[in-house]
Amino acid sequence: MIFQKKYAMLIPVKKDIKVKFSNYFIPTLKEEPSGVDYLSQKLMLKSGMMKQVSSGLFVYLPTFMRVAEKVCKVIHEKMESVNAVPVKFPILVAKEDLVATNRWDAYGDEMFRLKDRNKKEYAISPTNEEYACFMAKNFIKSAKNMPFCVYQIQQKHRDEIRPRGGVMRAREFIMKDAYSFHPSTQSLDEYYIKMENAYKEIFNTFGLDFVEVLADSGAMGGKECHEFMSVCDKGEAEIAVCECGFCANMELAPNGVCPECGKPIAKVLQGNEMGHIFKLKTRYSDPLNLTFINADGKPEILQMGCYGIGVERVICSIIEQNNDARGIAFPEIVAPFVVNIITANMKDEAQVHLSEEIYHELTALGVEVIWDDRADRLGSKLADSELIGIPYNILVGKNATEGKAEFFARCGEKTLLSKEEIIAKYKK
Ligand SMILES: [Zn+2]
Incomplete structure (x- = not known):
């Protein structure tokens, strides 16, 4: 397996391998998937991005992997921009460590629990605050070591009572979770704003229509946490x-009045949560006695923040906002492939030859190309391209004898171009 040099993380992608439809795996469905709650769920199943194997559990197929890798790449870059460094925490957390922060009981039935062969109890970590504190313990000695932030992109598990919406609310999902450490609330406040801006940049990069809302921080109280919600008519949360x-989250404006200015709430939107940022302050550092030596030479409990993004929720949100009756209309930045070369008739030597030339030349330029070299009917090949959501197509048909093919954006107007003109579009 070839891992990307910079981000040897969760999702390996063989970037240098050319993709031919005939020996790839994109199992599109002709029939409509049944029992779906969300349009994104239907389209992801139908376009062969994933397959459900059990309640709330899905196999992610190659096109999903490519989309997820692109989403993660943007997240990695933005985390790097706020000096967060990649780590990987264990998925198993020992019971006593969660007892120490009162989470073993507080989490209730949503947390998966198990025992090892010695009957020692563990949880499958919902988030990793405890181990983040353990990790920081011998490393952070003074304010000079802070702010310090680590993050991971890793599988998370939740024992959902009723999984729904496909991967919108599944029992296993991928999350980016980051943990920051600070010598003062001022340092936490400053870093929180940087992270908030990084989050906005991430969602803007994907062209998402989203809002940042003040959220209910539960037991912690105060204006200490924000959610990033994608706007969606069928979203599971209401936003005032x-x-x-x-x-704000509707729970914070239950009387129809704005908590900020006191005016009546102008409108209510539906949305889906994609990210959540939180000023933990000393919620975990205090019970775990995570301290640093302050300017007076005395140990002081340090301040923390945590910051999550649901990778599948970002992908679902992109699909919810970019689709039509024919399928997914992926923006180029996350599309599994940017160009689909469709050969109308694989028995026609001129068509095969021209397709192959374009395919080799575009791949040499680093363009993410798939060649639909299947012997199927042209109509079904075009329908698959629209369903999968490939932004551009090159249709190699009867004009191949003159060295020409039709170039068109997904569902757009066709332009007859020479091979050279097509290649020139990507030579930059
Ligand atoms: Zn207001």
Whole structure:
């Protein structure tokens, strides 16, 4: 397996391998999937991105892997931009460590639990605050070592009572979780704003319509946590939006009044949570006695923040906002392939020859190309391309004898171009 040099992380992608449809694996469905709650769920099943194997459990197929890798790449870059460094925490957390922070009981039935051969109890970590503190313990000695932030992109598990929406609410999912450490609340506040901006950049990069809302921070209280919600008519959460620009989780505006300016709530939007940022302050560092030596030479409990992004929720949100009756209309930045070369008739030597030339030349330029070299009917090949969501197509048909092919954006107008003109589009 070839891992990307920079990000030897969760998702390996063989970037240098040319992809031919005939020996790849994109099992599109002709029939409509049944029992779906979300359009994104239907389209991901139908376009062969994933397959459900059990309640709330899915196999992610090659096109999903390519999309996820691109989403993760943007997340990695933005984490790097706020000096967060990649780590990987264990998935298993010992019971006593969660007891120490009162999470063993607080988490209830949503957390998976298991025993090892010596009957020692563990949980499958919902998040990794405890181990983040353990990791920081002997490393952070003074304020000079902070702010310090680590992150991982890793599988998470939740024992959902009723998994729904496909991977929108599954029992296993991929999450980016980051943990920051600070010598003061001021340092935490400053870093929190940087992270908040990095989150906005991430969601803007994907062209998402989203809002940042003040969320209920539960037991912690105060204005200490924000959610990033993608706007979606069938979204599972309600967002109160005020004329003053303030957006809040409906629980914070239950009386229809803006908690910020006191005016009546102007409108209510539906949305799906994609990210959540939180000022933990000393919620975990205090019970775990995570301290640093302050300016007075005394040990002081340090401040923490945590920051999550649900990778599948980002992918679902992109699909919810970019689709039509024919399928997914992926933006180029996350599309599994950028160009699909469709050969109309694989028995026609001129067509095969021209397709092959374009395929080799575009791949040499680093363009993410798939060649639909299947012997199938042209109509079904075009339908698959629209369903999968490939932004551009090159249809090699009867004009192949003159060295020409039709170039067109997904569902767009066709332009007859020479091979050279097509290649020139990508020579930059
Ligand atoms: Zn207001």
